[in-house]
Structures are given as structure tokens and as C-alpha cells.
Amino acid sequence: CGSCGYPLNLTSSNRIATSIGSEYRKSVEKGLISFLSVDLSRFTQVDEVHCFPVSWGRHRSKTKLLCRKCGVHIGYGYGDAPALCGFDSPDSSSAAFRKFTIKIRALQPSDETDRESFGLTCHRWLNIQNLNRRSLQFPCSFGIVGHSSLSQSCPDINSFHLYRILARFQHLEYLSLSGCVEILDSALSYLKPYGSKLQTLCLDCCFKISDYGISLVGDGCPFLSTISLYRCSITDTGLEALANACLALRHVNLAYCPCISDSGLRALSQGCRELQAVKISNCRGVSGVGLRGCSSTLVYIDAECCNLEPEGIMSIVSGGGLKFLNIAGLSCSNFRNGLEAIGNGFAARLKILNLRMCRSVTDASIVAIAKGCPQLQEWNLALCHEVRVLGWASIGSNCHNLKKLHVNRCRNLCHQGLQAVRDGCKELSVLYMSRNSRISDTALELFKLYRCNVEIKAEEVMSIGPNWDSIDYDEST
Template sequence: MSLFPNHQRKREEGEKNDQDCPCKIRRTTNLPDDCLNLIFKYLKTRDDRNSFGITCRDWLRIRDNNQESLWYHNNYDPHHKYEPAGKYPKISPESLAIITCKLLIRFQHLKILSLGRLPRITDVDTLNSQSFVSNVQTLLINPCSYHSPEYSDIQLSMIFSWFPRLTCISLRSSGITDKGLETLAKCCSSLKTVNLDKCCSITDSGLSCLLQNCRELRSLDISWCSSITGIGFLGCAHTLTRLAACECKLTLEVIKAIVSGGELEYLYLETVSSELAKVDKGCIINTEAVLTISKGCPLLKDLFLSNCEEVELEGYEAIGMNCKELEQLYVMGCQRLCDMGLQAICDGCNKLIEFYIDGENNSCSSSILEHYFDGKKPEVILWS
């Protein structure tokens, strides 16, 4: 006789119901969750992991709990005339919000979430997700649709409040504004990596808010943000180890502020063209700027100076003298790089691994280039 008659009766009734309804998923093992988790972790292929989840509800739950990344792309844009018919599912932004909520609730242990666009939050979603919190640490919103919808501050607050544990976010080409960036900075203050590449609607005001609220920020990409002059860096504590600011109109004062922390290891700068700078008062990365960078960044490993036409010999000598940790150097399109500058880099940058140079658009002779790097430093990978 069973010590637990009620449990015995319920089990027998459940088995009878399952026999009457063979399509119903049943538990097929009494293995504890720890054992099931261990089995799941030994499965290497996607097919095996998916098959594991269709065994029964308990096994499906184990699979869902072990899901750490989800890549859901919906780039469909009905307003774009070149959008190929049938290439993307026609899911409205409102439906995407519902789908996203359900996915986040189902996969409780996601660490990486990639979406084709931000979901458009409705009043219904707002009411249904007041207390919802996700464990996602990396959120990717690129590439976004050609016509990014406008979001109110309330909607953005709701979206970003779902992800309080974010450490990395990519909003590349998203059209986010200063108010949206301010909302992000306040909701996700633990951010360490932020990609705002081609977010042309943000200005120095939004940048300043991000830097002041996200004190653990280590990597920032503001390339081709045409409205940024960099004054947002002034007066902020700098913890950056990586900065990409190609085609930004940075002044020398801003560059001094950026390198003042002394921790930069990766710096990507591509100058505004000379003609554009005259009209738009943009900054040209010149010799003085490179002197400041080389002296202020002793840990620099990666330096991107493509198309910086105003850097002269003194700047390249400073790189060779001060950048002793440099591993990768990009100087394509630097027309004033000469043989003496090349020699200074070769003699001074002893840890150089990769050197990107456009041999046709500078003052270096091909024979000297081969002599310095093929002869003296054959281990360096030369891209020309």
C-alpha cells in the first residue's frame, strides 16, 4: 500500500489521461534537473540540443534554461522600395514587442539577445511588463530598419528597463536621440561597451550624459556621428580602453581630455577631409594631435590613422618613440608619411604585428619599405 495514496491516485489518473490523449507530452524520466543539465551540456550540435527539448516538457524546460543567446532578426521594412518581397517575415513593430516579451519570459537565462530592430511598445505591453526584468547582458539592435520608428521617452524607458543588467549594447544606425541615450544611461548604468556608430541624431549632450552615468564604460564607438564635437568628454572621468571616433569633429582640447586617463589601448581615428573641415570647422588629425596621443597613451596597442593627411614626420617619430606596446598601425592614405617616419616606426615599435600602409599614396619608396620590414622585421605582416 502506498504511503501517499493521494499522490498515487493522481499519478494513475494522469497516466490514464495520457493514454487517452497520446499527443500529450509526458515526463519520460525521473532524473533530477542536475543530471539533465549535465546531459544537455555534453550535447555538441544544434540538432541534438533541439531534439533534447522535444522529449517532454521537463526536458524542454532544461533546454530553455540553458539557452544563453538568441538571434532574432526582423528587418522587414514595408516603406523601403528596394526591400525584396518575401525575404523577411512581415512582423509589425507592435507584434515584435509581444514576441520579444514572450521570448524573454521563456528563456530566463539569456545573456545575448540580437534583434533586427527595437520593438514598438504599446500601452498593453507597458501594463503587462511593469515588473519584467531580464538577465540579458548583451543587446544588439543592428542592423536596424531603414526607417526607424520614433520612440517616446516612456517607451524607451520601458524597453531599457527590461535590461538592467546590460553591460554591452549596440545601437548602430538606430537613429536614437539624446533623450533616448539619456534614458539608456540611467536605466543601464553598468554598461561597459556601447556602439553608437552612425547614430547621427545624437549630440555632445547625449554623449556627456552617457559618460557621466556609465562610470564603468570601457569601449565606445561614436564613428560617423556627425553632430559630435567631443566636448562631452570634457570634465568626465575617463575609464575607456577603446574608442572609435572616425569622422568626428574632435578638437585638440577634446583629444587631450580623451587621452588624459592614460588607459586607451585601441584608438580609431579617421580625419574629416580637408575640404570638408574648412566648411564645417571639423578637426583634422594633425601632427600636434598625434603627439598628444602618443604621449598620453603608453598602453596603446591599436592605432587607426587612415587618411590623416596632416600628420608630418614629427608625429610618426613620436609614435616610434612613445608607443612601445603598439601591435597594429593603420596609416593608409597618410600622404606625408616618408622614409624617415617609416624608419622611426620600424625602429621604435618593437611589438608591431600588423602594419597597414598604402604604398601609392605617401612619400615612402617601395625599396625602403621592403628594406625596413622584409629585412629588419620579417615577422610583421605588411598590408599595402
């Protein structure tokens, strides 16, 4: 198996040789090899039945062949099987496969004898495939990390596996090793000879990768633009090495990296002047001041549940280009008016703001943001208990482009506040509200009557905004 190395016991002697010639060449060009027989004990079989009668009472059957170890699709077995469509076959017997079609790209030679034959058959085709492949993700990789994905059993991808992969696919631009918890720093040394074209590298939950491994990434991938280090045990030293080597970095995910601080962020923001998106959520050692003087290309910051300070908020918006800001769950107690810095002119281009669970934010901050961020299109104020009539009235008076507003469980949202939003936010299309104890059914029905074009949703949304790695800086917007 080309994915996991499991022996499939395919031999050249069982290949169908009757079609050697133009038909055989066409088959190889399509990336397929036909066999008379295979060792079915090496495969998991999944039947696919198509009810197109070949003769009365029979149909064509196709069985998908999967690697018994890793489940990768290897090919198909073809044969005639008894009918399952209401027709009885008088001479039906056990379904015998007439032909097996195997995908070349799903294989790798198992020994020197087969290697020679395998190479003669499809060496040119494999070279083309190797040169054309631009992305690779291991079976244990995952996109969105959760408890379920962390509990899944993953194959032990080690240094040898990574070496073979990189040596074979030397033009990779995207590589995900997320979830490969056995990968060591030394494995990343192979990026220098083989990974120079990498632009995106995902190392989420690679718990054994340290600062030394990150320095190897910097040495081997000078054109890297996106890196995800979710839950990695790196420190400011690793960030500094990365920032010094990968000047073209645009998207960086440092969520749940407990050992980084403002010092590492400062090296990143000052060294990578094309930075566009940074995730530092749940990094408790970050106050935000490390982003002071960041580039205007920085349009996305996710700093949920960080120990931000008022000075850190000023630093975060200092670049002037911010469009998405998530500072939900502020854990610092001195933020009653500390968010006014967002509305002081540097965040005038802000379009999406998440203040969910910022329980101590007062009307003064809300008024400043509403006046200073005229382009706001979505604002999450769920569980912001200290926002009162003055704050809601300011939103209605100033947020003329607001399309989505989240007010779930806001204790001090009353009839007057809801009316101010109703009468002022003319572009509002979705209002998320639930468990607002001071809003009566009558007030809600009046809102629906006057603003029938606004959809009211009872759901409480935890995460808003675009994907961090799909953000692109656009100076015109």
C-alpha cells in the same frame, strides 16, 4: 512551430504509444516525441542518405523536417528507401516513413486541447529548458550589418511576440532584436517584468525605437553590460536615461546614430565608470570632447569618419587606458599636427591604431605617436599621403613592438622610408603595401632579401583590431 507559430497539425492521437514506459521517459528526457504520421504538407523535407546496408540493396534513409514558414528544424522522418549506392532492390517501392521524431523544444501548443496534452507530456522538460536558456536571437537578426542583410525579408516581430518570448524565457542574459524593424517602444516595456537578468541587448536597425524605448530598457535591465544601437534614431536624451539607469554598461555601439552629440557621450562616460568599449563611427555630430575625463577602463574607441577636433582627440585619450583607437577617415581639415596629442603620454598603452585615410596627417604627428606609444603592435597608415622620410624613420627608430604595418597607397613612401622601416622594426611580421608609386621593384626585392621573415601582402585592409563587444579591461597589460 515554437519559433514562428506556424500550425504543424501534430496531434497527440498520432503519437507512438507502444513505447510508453521507461523507453518513453528516456525519449522525453532527450527532448523527443515520436509520431506514427504527420502532415507532410506543413514541412519542408531535406533528405539525408546514409549508405549503411540494412539488407542487400537497401539503406537507411533519414529526412530532416523543417517548418515550411520559417525553416526551423523540427525533427526527422525515418524509413527504408531504395538504394542509391549501386545496389538494386528487387522489391523497391516508394519510400514510406516508419517513424517521425519531433523535438519538443521546437514546438508550442496550438490550442487548449493540445495544450493540456502537450503539458502533460513535457511540461517538466519545457520548464527545465525555459530556465536553462540564456540567449535568444530572432531569425531576422544579424551580426554584421550590410546591404545584403538589410535587403533580406524579415518576419514582423511585434510586441505580442516579444511578450511571449520574454514570458517564456525569463532567465535570458543575451537577446538580439537586430533587424526587427517593426518593434515599437511599447514592446520594450516587457523588459521590466521579464528582462531583469539581461546583460546583452542588440537593437541594431530597430528604426522605430526612440529615446522613450531606450528609457524603458534602462528601467527594465539594470544589469545591462552590452548594448548595440546601430542606426537607431536615438538622441542625447536617450543616452542620458541609459547612463543614469545602467551603471554597469561596458560595451556600447552607437555607430551611425546621427542624432547623438558630445552631450550624450559626456553623460555616458561620466555615468558609466566601467565603460570599456565605445563605437561612435559615422556620428557626424560628435567632436570627441564628450569623452573628456573618461574612465581608465575605456580601452576601445571606434570613431571612424567623425568630425573630431584636436581638443576631442585629447579628450579621447584622457583616460589613459586606451589600447585600440580607430579614427580613420578624419573629415576635419585642421589635423595637420592635431594628432600629436596621441603621443603626449596619455596613450602609452595603445596597441592598435587606425589612421587610414587621414590624408593631412604630417610627420610631426607621426613622430609624436611613434615616440609616445611604445607598445604599438599594429598601425594602419594607408592613404596617409603627407607622411615622408622623417615620419617613416621615426617609426623605424621607436616602434620596436610593431608587428603589422599598413602603407597601402602612401604617395610619399620612398626607398629611404622603406629602408628605415626595414632596418628599425625588428618585430615586424606583416607589411601591407600596394600601389606605392615611389617604391621600385629593386627596393622591394632588397626589403625581401634583408627581411625574409616579413610577409608582404598586397591586400588593403579596411578594418583592423578586435571585436568591440569582446574587449575586456586588463589592468596588467
